[in-house]
Amino acid sequence: xxxxxxxxxxxxxxxxxxxxxxxxxxxxxxxxxxxxxxxxxxxxxxxxxxxxxxxxxxxxxxxxxxxxxxxxxxxxxxxxxxxxxxxxxxxxxxxx
Numbered sequence: 620x621x622x623x624x625x626x627x628x629x630x631x632x633x634x635x636x637x638x639x640x641x642x643x644x645x646x647x648x649x650x651x652x653x654x655x656x657x658x659x660x661x662x663x664x665x666x667x668x669x670x671x672x673x674x675x676x677x678x679x680x681x682x683x684x685x686x687x688x689x690x691x692x693x694x695x696x697x698x699x700x701x702x703x704x705x706x707x708x709x710x711x712x713x714x715x
Contacts, residue, residue, distance in 0.1 A: 636661040650674050667700070 640657035651673040659665045673689060675682040 638659045643655045645653045645655075651671065653672075654670045656668045657665065658668050671689075673685070675685055
């Protein structure tokens, strides 16, 4: 087990092979809730752990559309977050 980090909750929040930060919660009453936790594994790899709870429609077709939209948006979110640390290519000026 590695040393605790500055953001680590220490104590029982840390598992046998990881350090866990304090949960960050976004609560939208009657619509949903998201919880994000920063985690560092014993090999030094860091990641974000996200748990979502989204209220679904009582109508089956609407609930299916919500789920489809949720999965589509999550795919985009994961790609954006995973590539955020890569610098954007510089734009070239007009050819001289």
